[in-house]
Amino acid sequence: MTATSVHLPAAGDDLAGPWWPAPGLVQTNHRIATLTRRYVTAEHLCDRLNDLPRQFQTPQPRRWPRIAWGTLHPDQVSGICLDTFCAILLGTINTEAPIRGYTQASRQYLEQFYPQMAQFVGGTVNADGQVLAPGLWEREEKRHTPVLSLLYQRLSGEPPQSVPHTARPYTPSDDPRADLYRHGLHRIATEYGAACLYLWMMAYTTGPLQAVLGELLIDEINHMTKFWGFGRWAYGETNVGMIASTLAQAMVQKWRQPNLQGSLIHTLRRMTAELAWDQWHLRHRLTLLYAFDQVMRVLWRWDQTLTPTYLTNLFGPNPPTGRGDRSPSR
Ligand SMILES: [Fe+2]
Numbered sequence: 001m002t003a004t005s006v007h008l009p010a011a012g013d014d015l016a017g018p019w020w021p022a023p024g025l026v027q028t029n030h031r032i033a034t035l036t037r038r039y040v041t042a043e044h045l046c047d048r049l050n051d052l053p054r055q056f057q058t059p060q061p062r063r064w065p066r067i068a069w070g071t072l073h074p075d076q077v078s079g080i081c082l083d084t085f086c087a088i089l090l091g092t093i094n095t096e097a098p099i100r101g102y103t104q105a106s107r108q109y110l111e112q113f114y115p116q117m118a119q120f121v122g123g124t125v126n127a128d129g130q131v132l133a134p135g136l137w138e139r140e141e142k143r144h145t146p147v148l149s150l151l152y153q154r155l156s157g158e159p160p161q162s163v164p165h166t167a168r169p170y171t172p173s174d175d176p177r178a179d180l181y182r183h184g185l186h187r188i189a190t191e192y193g194a195a196c197l198y199l200w201m202m203a204y205t206t207g208p209l210q211a212v213l214g215e216l217l218i219d220e221i222n223h224m225t226k227f228w229g230f231g232r233w234a235y236g237e238t239n240v241g242m243i244a245s246t247l248a249q250a251m252v253q254k255w256r257q258p259n260l261q262g263s264l265i266h267t268l269r270r271m272t273a274e275l276a277w278d279q280w281h282l283r284h285r286l287t288l289l290y291a292f293d294q295v296m297r298v299l300w301r302w303d304q305t306l307t308p309t310y311l312t313n314l315f316g317p318n319p320p321t322g323r324g325d326r327s328p329s330r
């Protein structure tokens, strides 16, 4: 599968397989597994990472098919209360909205080490930091909030009363390479979370509504893959233990300051509140965990193929380490 082609479902099925009027846990998990096989394969992830050097040279946003907005209907949601589904949509709108802030923080962390990647995420800026041309990541992501807002309006019958988040600004320490490492892990985690959430929402939807969520999913998988693969090249010395230790540090060190913006605990708490987690039935929580697991299994399998030789062929030898060349696990 390429980023723009998805196999068409058989007659009577939708993109997730058989559509049930009131799916239970097992049926929803089957749908999640089908969606994972359709959208998240190791071959597809490979294709998305191979695309990155090309996008450095000639950035081209992925084209979306035309959306038949008039055919969207609340009947295309099943297995979850419409109010809860709309509350989740509102949470995604608030989270996606400050994309300019996200891209500019990422650009600042990247630019002294990897100017091409900084441009891919944050575009070009003038001496005052004004954006002259947005990066490809921003151009693709900025489509999401208007689309989600239209979905919300079609399903709830009213415009979203959104309260967009404030993106955490660039906050350098005396070790910029370690800052970039932590920031990059956070970015990968949020792209992965968004991909899993849209895939999960597709399991509870059908028809044109499901197809729109599929476009969001394809974008998030694309970005997650590029960030992950680039990070594996840029921090070739890392292994699973170092990643786990950085994540554990971020969790443990911030445990006593859970409201500290930017900590993983803060992000997790904010997201569960934002996505109306307290309205979720137990089976919704379990199926979301299943989606996280299904997608991560593919990511780990694909990660095994990211050998130093392969990454060197893709991005070049010896990634620059800049002036803050110290262990990223600091
Ligand atoms: Fe997004």
Ligand SMILES: [Fe+2]
Binding pocket: 141, 190, 191, 194, 220, 223
């Ligand atoms: Fe994203």
